[in-house]
Amino acid sequence: MKTKDSKDAASLRGAQQGPVRTEPFHSSCYVSGQEEALLLECLRSHQWSSFKGGTEGLDIDKVLVMPSREAAEYGPLDNRFLGGKYVRAFERDFAACMDVDFAVSANSATSALIMALGAFNLEPGDEVIVPCMSFNATATAVLAYNCIPVFAEVKANTYCLDPADLEKKISGRTKAVLVVHLGGACADMTSIVEVARRHGLKILEDCAQAPGVKFQGQPVGTFGDAGVFSLTETKNITCGEGGVLVTRCPDIAAKARLIRNHGEGVTRDQWSDGQLANVIGMNFRLTELQAAVAIPQLQSLEERNEVRRRNTSYLIDRLRKHPCLIPPETEPGGDYVCFMLKWRYVQGDLPLTRDEVVAGLQAQGIPIIKGYGRMMHENLIFTRKIAYGRQGFPFIAPWFDEKRVRYGSGTQPVSEDLNKQFIWFKYVNHPNTQDDMDDVVRAFDKVLV
Ligand SMILES: Cc1ncc(COP(=O)(O)O)c(C=O)c1O
DSSP states (O other): OHHHHHHHHHHHHHHHHOOSOOSOOOOSOOOOSSHHHHHHHHHHHTOSOOOOSSOTTSOHHHHHTOOHHHHTTSOTTSOGGGOOHHHHHHHHHHHHHHTOSEEEEESOHHHHHHHHHHHTTOOTTOEEEEESSSOTHHHHHHHTTTOEEEEEOBOTTTOSBOHHHHHHHOOTTEEEEEEEOGGGBOOOHHHHHHHHHHTTOEEEEEOTTOTTOEETTEETTSSSSEEEEEOSTTSSSOSSSOEEEEESOHHHHHHHHHHHBTGGGGOOTTOOHHHHTTOOOOBOOOOHHHHHHHHHHHHTHHHHHHHHHHHHHHHHHHTTTOTTEEOOOOOTTBOBOOSSEEEEEOOTTOSOOHHHHHHHHHHTTOOOBOSOSSOGGGSHHHHTTOSBTTTTBTTSBTTBOGGGSOOSTTSSHHHHHHHHHEEEEOOOSTTOOHHHHHHHHHHHHHHTO
16 A cells, blocks of 8 residues: 555656656767768778678688788778778777777677687586676577576676675586676676686676776776677667677687688688687678778767766766665776666665656656566576577586576575666766756656655
């Protein structure tokens, strides 16, 4: 009864005085500079994807380990196993921005995650530890090479992988950890790298939500063996769809490039089994058209991130007067370029539940959401072990004791409790301004009176 009354009260406040906001917020997908000019130039070049599956006179062994800077120096049609002019220019710029030798673009971050895991030379049944809180692709990419995701808790203040729980989840079969810099926050890379190296694990960083974010002055994505970024429409920079893998390791770059581009067609007789493993060539190529848009988007990354930082701190500061709203914290030395602002709502003695606060804010015209419907470990693909076919593969396989790994609600209690408290707001991006943030503040003030 109390719940219904309080819900009515919350929406009544909105209805009586009219919503705070009637206009939609601005999306993060916008033109920042040369996109139109480059796109038109690319269209008129009639080379919309210059990729080829062969190396046309170039030595494949040299092409595969060529730094992105060097690959960009070839003419538009002179190094087509690595793509055309725009793809290679974008990769050169991305590698420079991250201060690494290799950037390997892809048609999505999901593809780039798969490329990285394949390039780690994982075997079927190998375990990869993944924080349970992320976008589904972080965990499902692990299945692509028939490896097994093992979920771990996130820290209650940053929502990124908890290094202590990571260590608890390591088994004799663990080969890699997939760290997520969730929501634009940094995971605690000092501790995670220390734990991973002590146990001989490979590290893949999922930075889909954190391009340009730094931890102790170093870009995330460059602490482990490889890092992955997304260029899908909702992200800080975008070309519609796309992804990028970065690495300092020539072998990882080489295999990622093979997986991206039908690599089985260029293999050599003298290659070892290790070199051939996982080169089941896909087509994960970014088009020239997308790269032409991605180049100027990347140039605007820092400017865009600065707007996110500014709007986020403004919003967090203005809402501190409501002690029931707990903002995320950053790791010491960590940057925070908010992708999605995630408060925890701690109800205590207050009359409104989290869901009622969300409904009240929505009635005020603020597109606030609740958090994950299901976290990754709660998804049916894991709880019912239905992935490839209906017999439970790869969870049930001759080389794997399926009872070792547990999925489902109740297995990650810390993260599940956090998810029940979440209130998320995403429009901290340019061109939203302080005035837009003021609408959010006014709406919270009305609902949380
Ligand atoms: C954390 C995270 N990982 C991976 C992905 C997958 O990226 P994409 O859509 O580019 O495949 C996303 C979002 O889309 C994401 O947020």
